[in-house]
Amino acid sequence: MRLGIYGGSFDPVHYGHLLLAETCRETCRLDQVWLVPAAVPPHKRDRTLTNSRQRVEMLQLATAGHSELLVSTIEVDRGGVNYTVDTLAEIQHQLPDARLFLLMGADSLNDLPNWRQPTEICERAIPVVVRRGGSPEPDFEVLAPLTTRERLEEIRRHQVEMPIIALSSTDIRSRVRQGQSIRFRTPRAVERYIETHGLYREPTSHSEE
Numbered sequence: 001m002r003l004g005i006y007g008g009s010f011d012p013v014h015y016g017h018l019l020l021a022e023t024c025r026e027t028c029r030l031d032q033v034w035l036v037p038a039a040v041p042p043h044k045r046d047r048t049l050t051n052s053r054q055r056v057e058m059l060q061l062a063t064a065g066h067s068e069l070l071v072s073t074i075e076v077d078r079g080g081v082n083y084t085v086d087t088l089a090e091i092q093h094q095l096p097d098a099r100l101f102l103l104m105g106a107d108s109l110n111d112l113p114n115w116r117q118p119t120e121i122c123e124r125a126i127p128v129v130v131r132r133g134g135s136p137e138p139d140f141e142v143l144a145p146l147t148t149r150e151r152l153e154e155i156r157r158h159q160v161e162m163p164i165i166a167l168s169s170t171d172i173r174s175r176v177r178q179g180q181s182i183r184f185r186t187p188r189a190v191e192r193y194i195e196t197h198g199l200y201r202e203p204t205s206h207s208e209e
Contacts, residue, residue: 001095004033005125006103007075007084009041009169011050012194013062014186016167021069023162024103024128033103034072034091035059040081050199052076061189085117088124100125101158106138113142122147122155130160176200 006021013035021033037055049055056073063069074090075082088100102125104112109129112118121127122143129138140156147155172182177200182191194200 001032001098002028002030002101003091003095003098004028004030004101004103004128005036005088005091006033007036007038007087009049010035010037010055010059011169012055012058012172012186012190012199014167014169014172014190015184016165018062018069018187019165020103020105020130020162022066024101024130024160025068027160028101028128028158030068030101032068032070034070035063036072036075036087038082039076039079054193054197054199058190058193061193062187064189083116085115085120085124088121092124101128102126103128103130105129106131106135109138109140110142113146118143119146122151126151126158127155128158128160129155130162132164133161134164173200177202 004021004024006017006024008017010017017035021035024030025033037052037059039052040049056071056076059071063071075087084102088102091098091100102121104127106129109127112121112127115121127143129140131138138159140152143152143155167185172185175182175185176194182194186194
């Protein structure tokens with residue numbers, strides 16, 4: 001089984017997230033992609049997120065009907081701060097025969113060496129680096145100290161180019177707060193969920209994603 005792991009806050013999920021997951025699934029011939037909402041992202045401990053239950057429910061609405069895109073609550077169930085290396089280890093324990101692919105934006109590549117146990121991350125999963133169409137190739141040499149040359153070439157071969165889509169959760173939250181439309185930025189079911197539950201109407205401290 002070729003399994004893609006895509007973590008994030010997803011606050012809220014939008015079409016950019018879904019397009020990234022689907023493009024990686026198709027390009028890398030993945031059997032499934034798990035979208036893994038974080039309970040408390042390590043780099044956002046000082047920020048307020050929408051509660052995890054609501055973020056999970058919005059993801060479930062967004063992926064409904066797509067059998068290859070699934071929502072995993074592995075980090076939410078564990079609670080607290082979760083690190084990618086621990087999540088990968090737990091998934092490998094559950095699915096020892098699965099080959100794991102860690103989906104990430106090109107901007108995350110440069111920061112990967114600063115994550116907890118980055119060498120083990122590269123051993124447990126192949127980082128799939130996604131770049132926007134027309135942008136230059138990422139500098140994979142930042143991973144050279146973490147893995148073998150053979151593994152590095154394998155990581156390079158699995159890079160994915162996706163169409164340019166200028167969407168962010170930050171912008172969606174801002175538009176809701178200002179009473180602007182978010183139609184066609186997130187699935188209609190998620191838009192209705194945000195309206196029904198009155199999410200994002202008050203300013204909070206979130207970062208770009």
